[in-house]
Amino acid sequence: MHAGPVIDDFDEVLARARAGSAEAFTLLYEDLVRPVAAYLRARGVRDVEDLTSEVFLAVFTSVGRFTGGQVPFRSWVFTIAHRRLVDHWRSGSRSVPQAPYEPQDDDRSTESAENQALDVLGEERALELLAMLTDDQREVLVLRIVADLTVEQVAEVVGKRPGAVKALQRRGLSTLRRILESEAVTL
């Protein structure tokens, strides 16, 4: 697991969150806000700030209905994020943006200007490659890589069978492999 800290006493934190505890909300938020934001950014959302907050508002106002441990909670949060993302596109009558990533719109920072330039270029290229996949393939790969979910968790989030998720990720990786190989030959 690479995505943020892991809450040790998750059951207790969840119980306090159900009671409306601000401290429990903060713990859950800090645990998952970065992967959720990265997921939304990788899916092409420009106003990540607003949509991430919408996701967590929905999570905290409906956490009383959730039952389960930390792993299902992560899947549940990404299910909400996935649905909010679909609503976001539907409400704006927008399709998945195919435009390349704009580095000047990204206000994130790293420790040095040199590293920042390298990272931004790398992420820009990664988003360009992802944009060449189908929407389902991109969704599955982003949930697997950025959200760090298993095949079964991704299947729950997107509402497909695990076999369909495996097929989508296999085809997506094959497409990326083919593109990278062709670029290497060209270069």
Added chain:
Amino acid sequence: MSTFDDNQDMRAQSDELLLTGHTVPDEPGLVDLVATMRRTVDAPAPRPTPALAMLLRDGIATTATVPVRAAATARARRRLGRLWRYVAGLGLAGKIALGAGIAFAGVTGAATVGAVPAVIQAPARAVVNGVEHLFAPRSNVPVVPVPTSSATPGAATDTPRTTSSGERPAFSGHGPASRPTPGETSPGILLEGPSSQTARPGEATPTLPAQAATQATENADSGSATVHGKSDVAPSATPSAAARSDKAPAHP
């Protein structure tokens, strides 16, 4: 197990290693791509919106009322906006009618509400008294039901509802406002006035049999405004239309 299946399994294992961030030999491009995507999680978290910041600061108990109030205010604003758009969309006649209705309601209210100062109440009452006779019933004229002789089905269903000595002023009106609701005593239809004295083009002026007129007068005295006896009242009406006549609104 065939060679193809073996290759598929190996590819699936390789893909799984790749997607979980492990290094896979012979695929440096994909490894770099996955590593770059996984690094995006380490980016600084976006700032929470004010609503979420309030939730994180105060919890759910104190913040739950704030969105509700905000939503109620937003709903009220939307309703007001819809009302303004509706009024703006009215035609000139509609706007005049709306303004006249509002002015009439204001004057009538000022005349009848005792809490209004006398400076306002006196002229308002004078205005109301000035127009009151236009709506007052004339009790010295015998009220008779006027059957319709129109051949149209809608007109055939019209049965006059009459009253002659009611205390409440009777209005000769059309439309939903003049229709009695079930369980409510009909105030009756005043047959006097300009609309009942002059025949409209294309409409016959019927003459009533004496029996019907007598019965109508008796019914009117007893508070019932409905004329019974369909064949006497509306000879031209079909039986089915006459049977519905008790429920139909009156048209003079």
